[in-house]
Amino acid sequence: MVRLFTALIHAVGLRICTAWRQWDDFWFRPEDPVTLGVVRILTGLMLTYTHWVWGIKFSSFFGTDGFQDLLLVRSLDPETMAWSFWWYVPPDLAWTVHLTCLFLLTMYTLGLWTSVTKWAAAIITISYVNRVPNASFGLDQMNAMLAVYLALGPCGARLSLDRLISVKRSAIRFPEAYAAGQRPFVLPRPSARLVRRLIQVHMCIIYFFAGVTKLKGTSWWDGNAVWMALANAEYQSVDMTWMAWYPWLSDLLTHATVLWEMTFWIFVWNPVLRPWVLLVGVLMHLGIGGFLGMWTFGLVMIFTYASFVAPETYLAIGFRRRSRNAPPAVGMANLPAERNSPSALQPVRVS
Amino acid sequence: MxxxxxxxxxxxxxxxxxxxxxxxxxxxxxxxxxxxxxxxxxxxxxxxxxxxxxxxxxxxxxxxYMNQGHHFFAPDPGPSTLVSYEVERDDGTTVSGRIPNLDIQPRLLYHRHFMLTESLGAYEGDERLQPLLVRALARQLCREHEGDAITLTKVTHMLPTMDWLRAGERIDDPSLYQEQPLGRFEWSDFSQP
Known part of the structure; x- marks a missing residue:
């Protein structure tokens, strides 16, 4: 009996250890931050554009008595924890603050002062959208999700001006090592892995609920939903009324949409199926952009797919600087020991 | 790190x-x-x-800012809510229009306006929020067109069926639009809290 109990404890302990190892590997195994660099650039471009567009009718939306006056916004949910720095900006300074935000978002996109601008991007994105809640939609949700997650990781460690500056600084400090092709390391980091996983898991949850909630509607069962979306004159940017003569096409696209959304979280983890799953997603979101006029939303959804590409893939296709007779930057450790002169191995901060 | x-x-x-x-x-x-x-x-x-x-x-x-429902076109794609307006100026002229309209560019700005009017549809029956949103829309449109008074109408654009199209009708046929008056507002109304 004691032996059986001991064996049981041992088996359970083994399972727990295995589960922890898998969990640990999934979330925390250090990896190169190049993926975050790619996602940061794409997100930064979208954030900069999104906030630039606000500026076209800035006072109409952000004016204290504009479309979204303060009384209205504060009445939406008085108990909310939603926050915005716009509550504290005097109207006289609003434009100055807006231009400063655009500057910070541009720097974020370029990867300059990323340790600061990545947090600024998240704060700016959430502040804007909470200030004008009735004018926001899916694009803003995706923008905020990406900005918040990227702020948690080393999104400026690669593909950034910060990286370029750190390389140039090391060249000035250690010219011999630089001439020999040595570059500051970009070490794999757990936070890079964590952020990439957060984006991936969040996308799985989004698609799962996007699919499940469609099951509450009759049009997603009778095949009419895609027709109804495309026949909406306010969304439509390309005349798709010809589909009325091909109802089977609406049926097919409707069922495929629900099926794809509901199974995304299962099949996207399969390395063989992943490219196909993502390809369908790209086509769907391009369709949303091209036919429903929501290019920004369609593109930002596609941008999240960059997180499903492993850093090794980006590095393999050349998303890192190579120099004449130099090894890859991250692979400096592969150099013969004598080339790793101590002078070249001083710490270089990379955000 | x-x-x-x-x-x-x-x-x-x-x-x-x-x-x-x-x-x-x-x-x-x-x-x-x-x-x-x-x-x-x-x-x-x-x-x-x-x-x-x-x-x-x-x-x-x-x-x-992660409190979302992810109800993209769910449970069913529905009709659109628009707002048409007629602004009266002190010189006796009037300006009428509708938001959103395709003259609003870029497309993202069009969608921002569209979301405002869609919110109006979402607040249908809400006696606290709908009047606040209507008032905000009226005041801003009146200001943009330098008017003394404005009349707002909520317009619901019903979705056409395939049969409708196959019968030779159009998706912007006037019979697909349902109008509901939202009120007339004087500029002086907006100076009161």
Whole structure:
């Protein structure tokens, strides 16, 4: 009996250890931050554009008595924890603050002062959208999700001006090592892995609920939903009324949409199926952009797919600087020991 | 967690988090993921269990701006809500229009206006929020067109069926638009709180 109990404890302990190892590997195994660099650039471009567009009718939306006056916004949910720095900006300074935000978002996109601008991007994105809640939609949700997650990781460690500056600084400090092709390391980091996983898991949850909630509607069962979306004159940017003569096409696209959304979280983890799953997603979101006029939303959804590409893939296709007779930057450790002169191995901060 | 160059000539060790830190982050991950699941699940119809859970996760998700339902075109793609307006100026001329309209460019700005009017449809029957939104729309449109008074009408654009199109009708046929007056506002009305 004691032996059986001991064996049981041992088996359970083994399972727990295995589960922890898998969990640990999934979330925390250090990896190169190049993926975050790619996602940061794409997100930064979208954030900069999104906030630039606000500026076209800035006072109409952000004016204290504009479309979204303060009384209205504060009445939406008085108990909310939603926050915005716009509550504290005097109207006289609003434009100055807006231009400063655009500057910070541009720097974020370029990867300059990323340790600061990545947090600024998240704060700016959430502040804007909470200030004008009735004018926001899916694009803003995706923008905020990406900005918040990227702020948690080393999104400026690669593909950034910060990286370029750190390389140039090391060249000035250690010219011999630089001439020999040595570059500051970009070490794999757990936070890079964590952020990439957060984006991936969040996308799985989004698609799962996007699919499940469609099951509450009759049009997603009778095949009419895609027709109804495309026949909406306010969304439509390309005349798709010809589909009325091909109802089977609406049926097919409707069922495929629900099926794809509901199974995304299962099949996207399969390395063989992943490219196909993502390809369908790209086509769907391009369709949303091209036919429903929501290019920004369609593109930002596609941008999240960059997180499903492993850093090794980006590095393999050349998303890192190579120099004449130099090894890859991250692979400096592969150099013969004598080339790793101590002078070249001083710490270089990379955000 | 800034990276540094290694201090030896061997292969650099990747910085790993301590077990305690990984456990702490794991607890946050579990809470965060549970919140992301509760958020869309709490949208009605929802169970009492999920609604109770929302109390636990709601403030956190609102703070992170992750309190979304992900109801993209669900449960069914519905009709659009628009607002038409007629502004009266002090010189006797009038300006009429509709938001959103395709003259609003770029497309993203068009969608911002569209979301405003869609909110009007979402607040249908809400005696607290709908008047506030109507008033805000009226005041801003009146200001943009330098008017003394404005009349707003809510316009619901019903979706055409395939049969409708096959019968030779158009998606912008006037019979698909249902109008509901929202009121007439004088500029002086807006000076009162």
């Amino acid at each position: 800034n990276s540094t160059t290694p201090t030896s000539s061997t292969t650099p060790m990747s910085p790993r988090w301590s077990l305690g830190w990984r456990c702490l982050v794991s607890l946050w991950l579990l809470y965060h993921a549970a919140g992301l699941l509760v958020s869309p699940a709490s949208i009605p119809p929802s169970s009492q269990f999920v609604r109770n859970a929302w109390v636990f996760f709601g403030p956190y998700l609102q703070f992170m």
